[in-house]
Amino acid sequence: MVQSRLGWRRAQLVARRDESPTAVTLVLGVPGWPGHLAGQHVDVRLTAADGYSTQRSYSLAAPDHGARVELTVQVVTDGEVSPFLARDLAVGDPVELRGPVGGWFVWRPGQPQRALLLAGGSGVVPLMAMVRARHESGSAAPMHLVYSVRTPTDVFYAEELRQRSDQDYGLRVTVVHTREAPAGAERAAHRLDAADLAALVWPEADDVLTFVCGPTAFVDAVSDALVSLGYDAGAIRTERYG
Amino acid sequence: MSGGRFEGALDGNVLGGPLGEAFGVELTASRVACAACTRVAVVADLVVYDAGPGWVALCRGCGEVMLRVARLRDEVVLDLRGTGLLRVAV
Numbered sequence: 001m002v003q004s005r006l007g008w009r010r011a012q013l014v015a016r017r018d019e020s021p022t023a024v025t026l027v028l029g030v031p032g033w034p035g036h037l038a039g040q041h042v043d044v045r046l047t048a049a050d051g052y053s054t055q056r057s058y059s060l061a062a063p064d065h066g067a068r069v070e071l072t073v074q075v076v077t078d079g080e081v082s083p084f085l086a087r088d089l090a091v092g093d094p095v096e097l098r099g100p101v102g103g104w105f106v107w108r109p110g111q112p113q114r115a116l117l118l119a120g121g122s123g124v125v126p127l128m129a130m131v132r133a134r135h136e137s138g139s140a141a142p143m144h145l146v147y148s149v150r151t152p153t154d155v156f157y158a159e160e161l162r163q164r165s166d167q168d169y170g171l172r173v174t175v176v177h178t179r180e181a182p183a184g185a186e187r188a189a190h191r192l193d194a195a196d197l198a199a200l201v202w203p204e205a206d207d208v209l210t211f212v213c214g215p216t217a218f219v220d221a222v223s224d225a226l227v228s229l230g231y232d233a234g235a236i237r238t239e240r241y242g
Numbered sequence: 243m244s245g246g247r248f249e250g251a252l253d254g255n256v257l258g259g260p261l262g263e264a265f266g267v268e269l270t271a272s273r274v275a276c277a278a279c280t281r282v283a284v285v286a287d288l289v290v291y292d293a294g295p296g297w298v299a300l301c302r303g304c305g306e307v308m309l310r311v312a313r314l315r316d317e318v319v320l321d322l323r324g325t326g327l328l329r330v331a332v
Contacts (some may be wrong), residue, residue: 005265042259098263101255102255102268102270103268104255136253216250241252
């Protein structure tokens, strides 16, 4: 797929929404935005008055809605970019943005195959774009989101995920907790492991579109577990954020 | 699989922006071979570290450097000495 050269565009913060005590969704207006696919990301560049500039990649949280794009930013303690974006960027402020980026970690609404989405923490962001794209396109492809979080308060998009899994036929959402489970939960808090996955994922792995996104340790552990369950390592699409 | 060998690393998805800026082609889904061990993977699968003004990408199989990319003023500078073969769908 050949596209025109990627350049930097000037965007403006239109709205912000808290997703958790440490994460916020930024709605950006981007004139001339060419559209994107669920799973793609953008690079965000900040430039200081003295010319020093730095950039980070953030996943697009929503499907293509024209000139408005949404990013969900998790604050990284001691981070250089995320605390500024999440706390200091005000509605109306400009920011530079390059994208959409990526052609590997993408889900297309026309794909009829079953899709297995595995999220660790804020790795849910590009996978939420897939859940939303499935909803908006009316896709009937079976989709299962397995979302691993530390505690119940860390869940992004909690209400919308409940709604989607209640209303969207063929969509299943499983939230698992690693540090603190909700009161009355059957599963004690622990890291998502091969035994969990064996009980959760489709056993016949052929033809399942598999996406894993999260911290490197999560992605590596989950990918290894999936391979032990018969999934093809080369067919697992992964995105790691360190 | 790495089993945590590359703890804290990013992956080749992050190279999509700088490579797209240089070539105008989406490269993260392209297959690339390691010049050292010949392992073939998609660019998105490479082990990537943020290295100041750019990024360094390693083979997930043998850990050798496959490519380095940096943005220096108005140029994207690429060092591909560890890349054996890159297949780009057209």
